[in-house]
Amino acid sequence: MERILKLVLFLGVLFSGTVLGQDGANAITPLKFETVAQQERYRHFSKVLRCPLCQNQNLNGSNSGVAGDLRRELHRLISENKTDDEVIEFMRSRYGDFILYDPPLNASTSALWFGPLVFLLIGLLTIVFMVRRQRTAAAVAILSEADKSSLQSELSLQKVDGKE
Amino acid sequence: MSRLKLFAPLLVFALLAGLLYSSLGNDPEFLPSQLVGKPLPKFSLPTLEQPDRLIGPSALIGAPALLNVWASWCYTCRIEHPFLTRLSAEGVPLYGLNYKNDAAEARDWLQEFGNPYRFSVQDLDGRLGIDLGVAGAPETFVVNSEGTIIHRHIGIVNEKVWSETLRPLMLGSAEAGGN
Numbered sequence: 001m002e003r004i005l006k007l008v009l010f011l012g013v014l015f016s017g018t019v020l021g022q023d024g025a026n027a028i029t030p031l032k033f034e035t036v037a038q039q040e041r042y043r044h045f046s047k048v049l050r051c052p053l054c055q056n057q058n059l060n061g062s063n064s065g066v067a068g069d070l071r072r073e074l075h076r077l078i079s080e081n082k083t084d085d086e087v088i089e090f091m092r093s094r095y096g097d098f099i100l101y102d103p104p105l106n107a108s109t110s111a112l113w114f115g116p117l118v119f120l121l122i123g124l125l126t127i128v129f130m131v132r133r134q135r136t137a138a139a140v141a142i143l144s145e146a147d148k149s150s151l152q153s154e155l156s157l158q159k160v161d162g163k164e
Numbered sequence: 165m166s167r168l169k170l171f172a173p174l175l176v177f178a179l180l181a182g183l184l185y186s187s188l189g190n191d192p193e194f195l196p197s198q199l200v201g202k203p204l205p206k207f208s209l210p211t212l213e214q215p216d217r218l219i220g221p222s223a224l225i226g227a228p229a230l231l232n233v234w235a236s237w238c239y240t241c242r243i244e245h246p247f248l249t250r251l252s253a254e255g256v257p258l259y260g261l262n263y264k265n266d267a268a269e270a271r272d273w274l275q276e277f278g279n280p281y282r283f284s285v286q287d288l289d290g291r292l293g294i295d296l297g298v299a300g301a302p303e304t305f306v307v308n309s310e311g312t313i314i315h316r317h318i319g320i321v322n323e324k325v326w327s328e329t330l331r332p333l334m335l336g337s338a339e340a341g342g343n
Binding site for chain 2: 052053064065066069070072073092093094095096098
């Protein structure tokens with residue numbers, strides 16, 4: 001019952017959008033889906049797919065012509081119940097990895113994926129190296145402290161010897 | 165040794181500066197085409213010249229040719245137009261892809277500036293543009309004599325682009341096709 005109510009509300013919102021949208025010159029035609037699941041998939045993909053023309057906008061946020069066309073294609077693919085892989089493949093075969101906000105791991109993106117790890121390793125090694133050096137330095141200091149006193153006692157003994 | 169270590173920050177700075185400087189020249193809008201090496205996508209669309217007849221990719225196949233994506237709303241296409249007219253006059257096979265453009269406005273545009281295209285495929289809804297991986301206009305594809313896309317150029321075609329990139333590719337593909 002609650003689900004049906006939600007669906008009715010959802011459709012109501014959609015259709016109110018149509019009525020409101022008709023007034024504007026840049027009317028946004030709402031896309032209709034048969035199921036809420038399709039709507040969710042559309043929302044997901046329009047967020048993770050990048051507009052090929054704009055530098056940092058997803059399909060959802062871009063006002064460019066090509067983004068509008070790609071939203072239309074995305075709507076078609078989802079209405080045809082294409083799998084996630086099929087949707088991604090459709091986009092990638094035309095626009096390449098550029099269209100994915102989450103870049104796949106391959107030779108050209110390996111620096112992107114492993115670069116931070118390399119820097120982290122360099123940082124860790126530097127810390128390890130520095131800590132070790134400080135410890136040895138401290139150990140040397142302690143030793144020389146002991147040496148000093150032994151030396152001093154040694155010397156004072158010698159002085160006493162010399163005086164006598 | 166410890167003296168040399170003092171220069172480490174300078175070295176890091178120099179490396180970073182070098183990296184950033186070399187990246188300055190990178191074109192962030194460069195989008196490698198996925199279609200290079202692939203045949204022209206299938207389509208069945210009218211042309212501006214013959215709106216009643218549908219044509220397919222075979223109409224463009226035969227000799228190495230240029231397929232130029234244009235529209236009357238595209239200001240840079242206007243800047244590119246005189247050079248395309250020159251190429252066309254020199255006999256370079258040039259086809260148009262009228263991208264997301266009202267047919268009447270497109271015809272008016274050709275009327276006003278002249279028509280360098282053998283014909284312009286009408287892609288009103290941008291569907292063929294998507295199959296070609298087009299992001300906007302102008303873009304130009306080099307198609308070889310078998311109808312395979314061998315290059316995609318984003319932006320204006322000018323003397324430099326033509327003589328350094330497009331022309332050698334077209335000549336190369338013509339020789340390969342002739343052998």
